Amino acid sequence: MKEKITIGPFHPELEESVYFKLVADENRTVTHVEIINGFIHRGMESLVTQKNFMQNLILTERVCSLCSNNHPFAYALAVEKISGVKVPPRAEALRVIADEVKRVASDLFNLAMLTHLAHHHELMKDTMDAREHMQDLKEIIWGNRMDMSANQLTGVKYDLNEEKIKLILETIALVEPKVNALQDRYENDESIRAKTIGVGVLPYEDALELGVTGPVARGSGINNDVRVVAPYSLYGELKPKVTLRDGCDVHSRAMARFGDIVEAIRMIKEVVANLPEGDTYVEKRPHIPAGEAVVRVEAPRGELIYYLKTDGSQKPVRMKWKVPTFTNWEALKVMILGDKVDNVTMILNSIDPCISCTER
Amino acid sequence: MSEVIPKLFRINTGSCNGCDVEFVATAFVDKFQLETLGVELVNDVKDANLLVITGPLTARSESFLKNTLTKLKKPFVVVGIGTCSVSCGIFRDSYAINGPIDKFVEVDVNVAGCPPRPQSIAEGIAKGIKVLEQKMNGEATPKAIDTIFKDFSAPDSFRGRMSLNEENCTACRTCEIVCPSNAIEISSTGDGWFVHKIWHNSCCFCGNCAYFCPTGAIFSTNSFDTAKLQSEKFSDVNVGYIDYKKCSSCGDRYMPPSKGLLSKAYTHDDVTKLNEKICPKCRKEANFKRMYA
Structure with a gap:
C-alpha cells in the first residue's frame, strides 16, 4: 500500500517554507521524495546590483538572519581584496569575536529546534535559555539580537571597552557550564538517543561525493572546515579544533555542532584576552576600483563562497553566493529515503537548513 | 462576553528567517511572557484564529498564501511581524516580491523591526488578541491600543526607532x-x-x-514600540x-553648517558665534579679515 504525503509549505515544524512530496509504504517508510522549493526567493542577486556598496553591507546581512554576520564578513573581505585594503589587527580580532558569538547562538538555536522536533520540551527550554545569554549579549554590544551590523568595508563598526569585555567574559562564564551540561545531556539522554541515533544516515562515501560542508560533513567524519583548510582573518593563529563524528546520523551532526560551540567559546575567550590596540577601520568610505574577487568563509552551516565583480562605480556589477545549504540540500534525499515519515522534519533540521540563503 | 482562546498559526512568506527565529524565542522563552496571554499553537491552519505572517511575500508564496487563507474561519486576526511583512522593507525593489501582505489579506496589527525584539512580537500578538476579542464580540476596532506589556525595557545600546x-x-x-x-x-x-x-x-x-x-x-x-494597528x-x-537661514551680513539665503561641524572646524567659542549667522561667502571674508586684516 502506497501513501502520498505532503508536508508544507506552511507547517509549524518548518522554520522556513519548503514543500515535501513524499511517498511512503505501509510501514511509513519513505520510498520516494520530492522537494519543491523557491518560496524564499527574493531576487537578491538582482537587488545587490541595484544598491550601492554601503547599502549592500546591510542587504547581505538580510540574506539570512542566522548567519547574518558571515555574509557581510565575506562581502567585506571580497571588497577589501578588490581594493587592496589591509584591515587593522584590532578589526580582525573584533570580526572574529562577532562571528564566533553568532556561531554559538546559531548552533544553539538549531539544537533547540532538534529537541523541539524530538518532543523533548524540557531540554529545548534549557537550550533556548542558554542561547538567550548570547542574544542578550548581542543586544547590548551590537544593538540587535539577530542582525549585528558589526562589519564595515574596511574594518568594523563597533569597538569594545573594558566594560564590554567584562560583559563578554561574564556571559561566557554563564554560558560555558550550561553548554557543557547540555552537551552531556544530548550525548546521554535516552529519549534523544533513541530518536536521533541511526536516523537520517549520510554515509561517509555519499558525503564525500555530494560535497557536503560544515557540521553535516563533520557528522560524517569529513573535515573541510574553511577555518582550518584555508584559514582567513585570525583563524590561522587561532587554529580551531574540529570535532569529527562518525555516526553519520542526526545525533552525530548535533554533537559536531556542540564541538563547534565549545571551540567558539574557547576562541572568543582567547581573542578577547589578546585584543590588539589600534584603529577599528581604515577609512569610512573606501574607493573601490574595478576588479573581481572570490572569498570563502566558514558559516555556522559550512562553507560560504562569495564572488564579487566591480567596475569602479558605486554599485557591484555581479555578486554571487555559494551557500552551505546548497550542497547539503542534495544530501537530504539520501538521508530521507528509507527513513520514517515522522522523522522528515527532524532530518531536515539536522542539516541546519538555511533556505533563505539558498534561494535568496 | 465569551472567553476567547487565541489559536496561533505562523506563515513564512519568504522572510530571512530572523523573525521566525525570534518568534520561536518569544514562544518558548518564559521571560517574554507569551504564555500569560493563553496562546495555543495549532498544527492546522483550519483551527487558527490568530495568523502570524512574516516575510515580504515572494512571488512563489503568493498562490499558497491565498489558498491557505481560504481555509480560515472568520473572525480571525492577522499580525504581520517584521518590517518586510509591513512594507517589504529592504526587498521592496525586487522583481520577486509581490507583497506587502496587506494587498491580499486584511492585516490588523503590524510589528516593524528587523527582526523585532521578542518583546515587540509579544506586544503585537497581545494587541492582535485584543482586536480578536473585539471582532468576536462584534465591536469596531479602536484607533489605537495602549501598550499591554508595560514592564519590558531595552538596553541603551539597542538600535530602535x-x-x-x-x-x-x-x-x-x-x-x-x-x-x-x-x-x-x-x-x-x-x-x-x-x-x-x-x-x-x-x-x-x-x-x-x-x-x-x-x-x-x-x-x-x-x-522598541513598533507594534501598531494597521490604521497607523x-x-x-x-x-x-x-x-535655510538668512545671512545676517549680505541677506542671501543659505544652508547653515551644523553646530557640530562648526565646532570641529573652529575650536574657539567666539569664532563659532561669529560664523553662526553668516553664509559661506561672508564666512570666508570674515575669517580672512579676522586673521589678516
Whole structure:
C-alpha cells in the first residue's frame, strides 16, 4: 500500500517554507521524495546590483538572519581584496569575536529546534535559555539580537571597552557550564538517543561525493572546515579544533555542532584576552576600483563562497553566493529515503537548513 | 462576553528567517511572557484564529498564501511581524516580491523591526488578541491600543526607532544614500525648508544612517514600540524640518553648517558665534579679515 504525503509549505515544524512530496509504504517508510522549493526567493542577486556598496553591507546581512554576520564578513573581505585594503589587527580580532558569538547562538538555536522536533520540551527550554545569554549579549554590544551590523568595508563598526569585555567574559562564564551540561545531556539522554541515533544516515562515501560542508560533513567524519583548510582573518593563529563524528546520523551532526560551540567559546575567550590596540577601520568610505574577487568563509552551516565583480562605480556589477545549504540540500534525499515519515522534519533540521540563503 | 482562546498559526512568506527565529524565542522563552496571554499553537491552519505572517511575500508564496487563507474561519486576526511583512522593507525593489501582505489579506496589527525584539512580537500578538476579542464580540476596532506589556525595557545600546536632531542636520543626504531600505527621504519644500522623513515601517533598524552621519544628527533611540494597528501604518513617520537661514551680513539665503561641524572646524567659542549667522561667502571674508586684516 502506497501513501502520498505532503508536508508544507506552511507547517509549524518548518522554520522556513519548503514543500515535501513524499511517498511512503505501509510501514511509513519513505520510498520516494520530492522537494519543491523557491518560496524564499527574493531576487537578491538582482537587488545587490541595484544598491550601492554601503547599502549592500546591510542587504547581505538580510540574506539570512542566522548567519547574518558571515555574509557581510565575506562581502567585506571580497571588497577589501578588490581594493587592496589591509584591515587593522584590532578589526580582525573584533570580526572574529562577532562571528564566533553568532556561531554559538546559531548552533544553539538549531539544537533547540532538534529537541523541539524530538518532543523533548524540557531540554529545548534549557537550550533556548542558554542561547538567550548570547542574544542578550548581542543586544547590548551590537544593538540587535539577530542582525549585528558589526562589519564595515574596511574594518568594523563597533569597538569594545573594558566594560564590554567584562560583559563578554561574564556571559561566557554563564554560558560555558550550561553548554557543557547540555552537551552531556544530548550525548546521554535516552529519549534523544533513541530518536536521533541511526536516523537520517549520510554515509561517509555519499558525503564525500555530494560535497557536503560544515557540521553535516563533520557528522560524517569529513573535515573541510574553511577555518582550518584555508584559514582567513585570525583563524590561522587561532587554529580551531574540529570535532569529527562518525555516526553519520542526526545525533552525530548535533554533537559536531556542540564541538563547534565549545571551540567558539574557547576562541572568543582567547581573542578577547589578546585584543590588539589600534584603529577599528581604515577609512569610512573606501574607493573601490574595478576588479573581481572570490572569498570563502566558514558559516555556522559550512562553507560560504562569495564572488564579487566591480567596475569602479558605486554599485557591484555581479555578486554571487555559494551557500552551505546548497550542497547539503542534495544530501537530504539520501538521508530521507528509507527513513520514517515522522522523522522528515527532524532530518531536515539536522542539516541546519538555511533556505533563505539558498534561494535568496 | 465569551472567553476567547487565541489559536496561533505562523506563515513564512519568504522572510530571512530572523523573525521566525525570534518568534520561536518569544514562544518558548518564559521571560517574554507569551504564555500569560493563553496562546495555543495549532498544527492546522483550519483551527487558527490568530495568523502570524512574516516575510515580504515572494512571488512563489503568493498562490499558497491565498489558498491557505481560504481555509480560515472568520473572525480571525492577522499580525504581520517584521518590517518586510509591513512594507517589504529592504526587498521592496525586487522583481520577486509581490507583497506587502496587506494587498491580499486584511492585516490588523503590524510589528516593524528587523527582526523585532521578542518583546515587540509579544506586544503585537497581545494587541492582535485584543482586536480578536473585539471582532468576536462584534465591536469596531479602536484607533489605537495602549501598550499591554508595560514592564519590558531595552538596553541603551539597542538600535530602535530612529530619530533626528534637526539642529545638527545639514540635509547632506548621506543617510539617504546609505539607507538600504530607502526609509529616509529628504525633500526641499521650495521656500527655504528641507523636510527629513524617516518611515519607521520601512526602516530595517541597521543603524547605517547613524554610523555614516557626519554630524551625528540622525541617531537610534532604544524605543522598541513598533507594534501598531494597521490604521497607523502610513502615519508612523518621523518628520524633521531643516531650514535655510538668512545671512545676517549680505541677506542671501543659505544652508547653515551644523553646530557640530562648526565646532570641529573652529575650536574657539567666539569664532563659532561669529560664523553662526553668516553664509559661506561672508564666512570666508570674515575669517580672512579676522586673521589678516
